[in-house]
Amino acid sequence: MNTKPHLVPVVLCGGAGTRLWPLSRQAFPKQFAVEVERASLLDLTLARINRLDGVASCVAVTGEGYRFMVAEALHKAGLHGSILLEPVGRNTAPALCAAALQIAETDPEAIMVILPSDHFVSDIDKFTAAIGSAARLAQDGWWVTLGIRPTRPSSAYGYIKPGSKVADHDPACQVSQFLEKPDAEKAEALISAGCFWNAGIFIVKASVATDLVARHAPDVHDAVARAVAGIAVDKMFYRLLPEAFSDSPSISIDYAVLEKETRVAVLPYDGDWSDLGSWDAVAGVHEADDDGNRSEGDAWFSSTRNCFVHSPDKLAVVLGLDNVVVVDTPDALLVTSRDQVEQVKTVVDDLRSAERSELTDHRKVARPWGTFEGVDRGERYQVKRITVKPGAQLSLQYHHHRAEHWIVVKGVAKVTRGEETFLLRENESTYIPLGAVHRLENPGKTILELIEVQSGSYLGEDDIVRVEDVYGREAEPRAVSANRSAPGRGARPEPERTSSGKGGKR
Numbered sequence: 001m002n003t004k005p006h007l008v009p010v011v012l013c014g015g016a017g018t019r020l021w022p023l024s025r026q027a028f029p030k031q032f033a034v035e036v037e038r039a040s041l042l043d044l045t046l047a048r049i050n051r052l053d054g055v056a057s058c059v060a061v062t063g064e065g066y067r068f069m070v071a072e073a074l075h076k077a078g079l080h081g082s083i084l085l086e087p088v089g090r091n092t093a094p095a096l097c098a099a100a101l102q103i104a105e106t107d108p109e110a111i112m113v114i115l116p117s118d119h120f121v122s123d124i125d126k127f128t129a130a131i132g133s134a135a136r137l138a139q140d141g142w143w144v145t146l147g148i149r150p151t152r153p154s155s156a157y158g159y160i161k162p163g164s165k166v167a168d169h170d171p172a173c174q175v176s177q178f179l180e181k182p183d184a185e186k187a188e189a190l191i192s193a194g195c196f197w198n199a200g201i202f203i204v205k206a207s208v209a210t211d212l213v214a215r216h217a218p219d220v221h222d223a224v225a226r227a228v229a230g231i232a233v234d235k236m237f238y239r240l241l242p243e244a245f246s247d248s249p250s251i252s253i254d255y256a257v258l259e260k261e262t263r264v265a266v267l268p269y270d271g272d273w274s275d276l277g278s279w280d281a282v283a284g285v286h287e288a289d290d291d292g293n294r295s296e297g298d299a300w301f302s303s304t305r306n307c308f309v310h311s312p313d314k315l316a317v318v319l320g321l322d323n324v325v326v327v328d329t330p331d332a333l334l335v336t337s338r339d340q341v342e343q344v345k346t347v348v349d350d351l352r353s354a355e356r357s358e359l360t361d362h363r364k365v366a367r368p369w370g371t372f373e374g375v376d377r378g379e380r381y382q383v384k385r386i387t388v389k390p391g392a393q394l395s396l397q398y399h400h401h402r403a404e405h406w407i408v409v410k411g412v413a414k415v416t417r418g419e420e421t422f423l424l425r426e427n428e429s430t431y432i433p434l435g436a437v438h439r440l441e442n443p444g445k446t447i448l449e450l451i452e453v454q455s456g457s458y459l460g461e462d463d464i465v466r467v468e469d470v471y472g473r474e475a476e477p478r479a480v481s482a483n484r485s486a487p488g489r490g491a492r493p494e495p496e497r498t499s500s501g502k503g504g505k506r
Contacts (some may be wrong), residue, residue, distance in 0.1 A: 005111045005135040006056075008206070009049045010099045013042060013062035013070050013117040014086060018187055018348040019278050019341075022332035023310065027361045031117040032069050034276060036285055041118045041276065042070070046077035048121060051128050052113065057081040059103065060117075061095045067237055068368035068471070074236075087242035092200070093217060093256035094248040095223040098240055100209035102231075108207035109440070111135045116200055119275050120285060126271035134267050137169045143212065143258065144203040147196025147266040148273050153187035156342070158198040158254070159188075160266050175264040178254055196266060199273065202253070223248035234472055279325045279334075279341045283308035293318075294329035297328075306338070331360040331365045368471045369394055370442075372452075381455045386440075388413075388448040393441035395469035402456030402463060404432040406440070411448035414441040437467060 015032025024030040024147035039047070049058060056079040063068050070083055082099055096114060103110050113131055121127045135143040147160045163176035178198065182190060214221040223244055230241030249256075258264050274281050286294040292306040293299075299309035300317045304324075304443040309316045311328040318326060325341055327334040336344070351359045364373040369392035376383040388394070388411075396416065406413070407429040415422055415430055416439040423443075424430060432438045434456060466473070 004054060006053045006107065006109065007052055007113050007131075007135060007140055008103050008107070008110045009052065009055060009058040009115060010096065010103075011045060011058060011060045011115050011117050012092065012095060013060050013066060014095070014497055015090060015116070015118060017118060020276070020282065020292065020343050021344055021348050021351075022327060022329045022334055022358060025358075025360060025362055026367060027065060029066075029118075030276070032066070032073075032366075033362075034110050034118070034282065036120055040073070041120060042073050043077065044120065045115055045117045046073060046079055048124055048127060049079065049113075050077060050294050051124050052131060053128070053139055059084055061086065061099055063089065064239075068281045069366060071236060072368075081236070082238050085237055085239045086245065087240055088246050090245065090248050090250045092253045093213065093220050093251045094224050094245065096202075096209065096253050097217075097220055098228055100204075100206050100213070101225060101228045102238070104206035104210050108205070110206045111138050112202070112204050112206055112209060114200075114202040114204070116275070119199070119201075119273065122272040122285075127269075128339075130267060130269050130271070131203065133169075133172075137265055137267065138203045138205050138208075140169075141205065141208055142166070142172075142263055142265045143208060143261065144265050144267055145175070145258070146199055146201040146203075148199045148268045149268060150187075150191045150195075150197050151269040153184055153191060154197070155181055155183055155187055156182060157188045157275075158450045159187075159195040160198050161193070161195050162266050162268075162368070166265050166344070169265070172265045172267045174262070175258070175266050177405075178259050196268065198254070199269075199275065212257050216260045217249075217251070220248050220251065220256055233302075264492075277311075279308065279327060279344070280338050282310075283325065283338075290408050308338070332358045367394075368392070368473075370447075375451075375460075380457065380459075381453065382459050384452045384454070386450050386452050388440065388442040388450075389492060390442055390445050390447065393470060394439055395464070395471075395473065396439040396467040397464050398435055398437045398467070399463050400435070400465070401457070401458035402454045403434040404438075405453040405455075406430050406432065407451045407453075408453060409449050411442060412444045412445045413448055413450060415439070416441075 013031055015029060016026055017024040020030050020034060024033045032040050034041050036044065049055060058079050060070050061084045063086055065081055067085055083454060086095060100112060102113060130146060137144050158181055159179040160175055161177040162173035164174050166174055191243035226244035227240040230244060232239040237269040238298040276282050279425060283294045286296060288294050293301045293304060295309045297310060298315045300315060303320045304318045305316055306323045307321055307324045309318060309326045313330060316326060316328055323338045325336050325338055348359060364371055373385045375385055408424045408426055413424040415424055417432060418436055427482055
């Protein structure tokens with residue numbers, strides 16, 4: 001008889017989610033940005049993990065730019081584990097191989113439960129029961145995938161064709177074929193033939209995963225094995241060796257392994273599931289009114305049918321429309337017919353070609369110490385609203401091109417300015433001259449809020465020279481400022497470097 005399986009969830013947290021722009025941005029993608037009932041998709045994924053039986057720790061795989069948001073989500077969920085950092089994106093095969101090698105080093109019999117971080121599942125009991133059944137099958141050496149029973153013909157998903165039943169594991173079937181995303185007509189035929197949607201949810205023993213990648217994709221395995229051997233550990237962050245990981249081909253696990261392997265099983269799952277891959281899918285998780293309208297935030301519908309509005313910050317009035325999606329954010333507005341929502345990705349590609357800053361960041365930008373938000377901007381000034389978490393601090397830093405004024409509106413700030421250290425309370429302010437070494441800290445137990453007024457010849461976020469940083473961000477790659485100048489406002493100066501020779505942000 002099989003012993004109780006030891007589960008190690010592996011959460012994939014690196015995707016960009018471009019189909020949900022303008023809410024999902026490059027620096028704040030879908031798994032963090034999209035919320036259902038006031039919880040992000042990543043938070044909901046971690047909540048499902050907490051319901052699994054036999055879980056002691058987990059592994060999250062993400063990129064450098066998202067590491068603090070992932071760490072905060074794990075802490076909030078009460079989950080322990082490691083955060084595996086990919087130096088570059090190489091698709092799912094290298095990511096899963098890295099996680100499998102790391103897990104197999106200490107527990108080769110552990111069952112990996114591989115979960116995308118941006119899915120929505122409403123019936124958690126049914127989901128955990130399915131994972132339990134899949135884990136028992138994985139103990140027998142199978143690579144198991146959950147097959148979602150289709151609710152409609154869709155060209156947004158790949159499909160799985162089931163074959164013969166797996167003995168002693170009914171209703172699991174051996175996978176007969178993985179099929180590419182079809183057109184609408186082909187999708188109907190696949191559903192009629194009993195095919196499932198491919199959700200990218202996998203359950204497999206760590207040792208089996210490493211062996212199969214080595215057998216079917218040795219170039220992936222060899223590069224990733226070198227990257228894992230050269231891991232640099234920074235508390236809960238595990239940085240894969242960049243040169244080795246970059247040598248791996250960029251390929252999905254489906255192409256690299258599953259389409260070549262015979263011992264792959266599909267376990268039917270008929271519970272509610274969505275990858276929230278479009279605004280139409282997001283609309284579907286909200287309750288409709290009598291006219292088929294759905295909303296998130298403050299919406300007013302008049303003579304309108306079958307519309308969806310996302311407007312959390314202001315009243316949105318929709319009058320006399322049918323089958324329309326409206327998504328409002330502080331710096332960008334999307335209006336599209338519902339039958340065109342799949343084309344948002346094409347618009348994002350066009351915005352990327354035009355180098356629009358709205359593709360990268362929101363006006364409100366997350367940092368490990370808190371947030372900053374652009375309020376106003378002119379030729380030689382900009383105003384930001386800054387929040388600092390209790391006990392948190394910004395880096396000790398200076399600027400080449402700007403001076404700063406700080407006005408505290410809530411809480412207490414501890415300010416370092418040159419050789420001085422002093423406290424600022426509500427309605428008090430200070431001035432940071434250009435070139436002065438400075439730091440902002442929150443010594444209190446409540447959120448610190450302040451207004452920062454910057455003035456100078458260049459106001460980009462890359463004009464920061466970091467002297468010291470508790471978050472170890474000296475080597476962090478630079479990002480385009482969330483408040484970058486609009487095209488035509490003049491040449492941008494050469495960005496400064498941090499004291500370690502790398503570009504940096506606060």
